Structures are given as C-alpha cells and as structure tokens.
Amino acid sequence: MIIEASTLQTLDSLMRWLVALTGWGMALWGWRVRGRQSREIADHAEVNKAIDAALERIERLEDISISFWKDPDAPIVPAQVGAAVDSCIFYTQQLISLHPSRELPSTLFVEVRKQITTNMEHEARGLDHQRTRISRLVRMTGKLKREPVYKKHSLTKKRNPDDLK
Amino acid sequence: MVHSDRGAFTVKIIKIKDFAEFPGPRYRKLGPCSGEEFRDSVLEPAIRESGVDIQIDLDGAFGYGSSFLEEAFGGLVRLKIINAAQAKELSTHIKSDDDPTLAEEVKSYLTDAIDGLEQKAR
Numbered sequence: 001m002i003i004e005a006s007t008l009q010t011l012d013s014l015m016r017w018l019v020a021l022t023g024w025g026m027a028l029w030g031w032r033v034r035g036r037q038s039r040e041i042a043d044h045a046e047v048n049k050a051i052d053a054a055l056e057r058i059e060r061l062e063d064i065s066i067s068f069w070k071d072p073d074a075p076i077v078p079a080q081v082g083a084a085v086d087s088c089i090f091y092t093q094q095l096i097s098l099h100p101s102r103e104l105p106s107t108l109f110v111e112v113r114k115q116i117t118t119n120m121e122h123e124a125r126g127l128d129h130q131r132t133r134i135s136r137l138v139r140m141t142g143k144l145k146r147e148p149v150y151k152k153h154s155l156t157k158k159r160n161p162d163d164l165k
Numbered sequence: 166m167v168h169s170d171r172g173a174f175t176v177k178i179i180k181i182k183d184f185a186e187f188p189g190p191r192y193r194k195l196g197p198c199s200g201e202e203f204r205d206s207v208l209e210p211a212i213r214e215s216g217v218d219i220q221i222d223l224d225g226a227f228g229y230g231s232s233f234l235e236e237a238f239g240g241l242v243r244l245k246i247i248n249a250a251q252a253k254e255l256s257t258h259i260k261s262d263d264d265p266t267l268a269e270e271v272k273s274y275l276t277d278a279i280d281g282l283e284q285k286a287r
Contacts, residue, residue: 089266117229118230119191
C-alpha cells in the first residue's frame, strides 16, 4: 500500500511537471510566433509606407511635367523637372533598400526621363505642340506606377507570392 | 580629372560633378554647363589624349536632362570623335552608382548614334 501511494505521488508530480513544462513551451512558442508576426507586419508597413512615398513622387512628376509641357506660361523651370525625375528614382531606391528583392524598373525610368526632359530647354511648349509627348508621358508614368516594385504587401496572413522570393 | 590604376594601366576618371553639379541643357547657346560644352571641353580632349580607356563617373551631379546626356555622348559618335567599336567600349566605362538608370540611358544614346550613322552610310 505504501509503495502504491508513493508511486501515485511520483506519477502525480510527473504529470504536474509535464503540464507545467508543456504550458511554458506553448507560451514560449506563441510568444515567438507572435513576435515574428509583429516584425513581419512592421516590416510590411514600412515597405508600404515607402511605396506610398515613391508613388507620390511619381504623381508629382506627372503633374509637374504635364503642367510644364501643356502650359507655356507655367512657372516651372527645366531644372525642377529634372530634379523631379531624380527624386522618383531616389525614393524607389529607398524602397528597394528596405526590400532588396524588388528591382528598379530602369528601362522604364530611362524612357520616362527621355520623354519628359528631352529638349525641354528649347522645344515649343503648349498642348498644340506637345500633345503626343504629353499622351506618351501619361501612359509611361501610368505604366511605371503599375510596376511590381510598387506592389503593396498585405498586412494580413494571406501571403503575397513575391514575399516568398 | 582623376587617375586610377587598373592593373598595369592608368585609367583616367572623368567626374561630371567636377564639370557641373547641376548639368545644363543640350547646347551652349541655351545655357551654362551644357552637354555640348561638356563634350567639347572635357570628353573630347580626354579621348584625344587617352582613347576610350577612360571612366566616366556620373555620380555626384543632380538633375540630368536627357538632352545633356544625348548631346554629350551621342554627339561623340555623330561628330566622329569615336567610332562604333570605341562607342561600344566606352558604354562599358560609365559609372553611375547613385542612379543606375543614367548609365543605361547613356548606353542607349551611344547605340542609337551608331545605328544612325550606319543607316546614313547605307
């Protein structure tokens, strides 16, 4: 009887330890998962913020270049247009530094800069002279905004295939 | 202009920022620091002295317009300062870490200028 009681006590004690350790293990695992998820969400939020900033620069470039070419009296100097292109590239590079698997759409940026800044110092401005250029630059900036580099991350668990790269 | 050792050779490095921090228009008559001026006063003398064994560093200058780049580099081919083979070699000597799209654009102007000359020759 004494031996049986002692065995039961040991088993009881073992069970208690087992339950306690399992509890600790699960808590630790949950804490790590939660930490990883929080980090992922924070990273994605940061990348999304950088995407917003880069897209805003492209919108600004589109506005400034359309005004420049459409209106001969627009108070915009050529240097502002050139700087606006540089700014878009700089903000896109900042975004890439946060998410290095994304690629700078170089060829499209080259085309956009050519379309916007070629002969901007001496060609006649105004809708009559620059209708084709304006149409092209609107199409190109539109295409640029749809490039994969500016695709936003979902903050929920549903994964973006690009994230797995 | 800076010289740098690349193996046994000494490579002349042309930094555009030494010419202009803010590159200007296509032609001299349109304003200061033009592509034409850069080609005539910096690029051409360097090429006459060292051939195309030079490196052109586009970093450090801000707000390049396409006209500046086209006139400076495409003009080298149009004015026959360099031939097609030299243009191809030069296009591999363009450094642009700040904005990699600039090097790509310069290459496209060199290629377009070669194509233009070849079409004229036919």
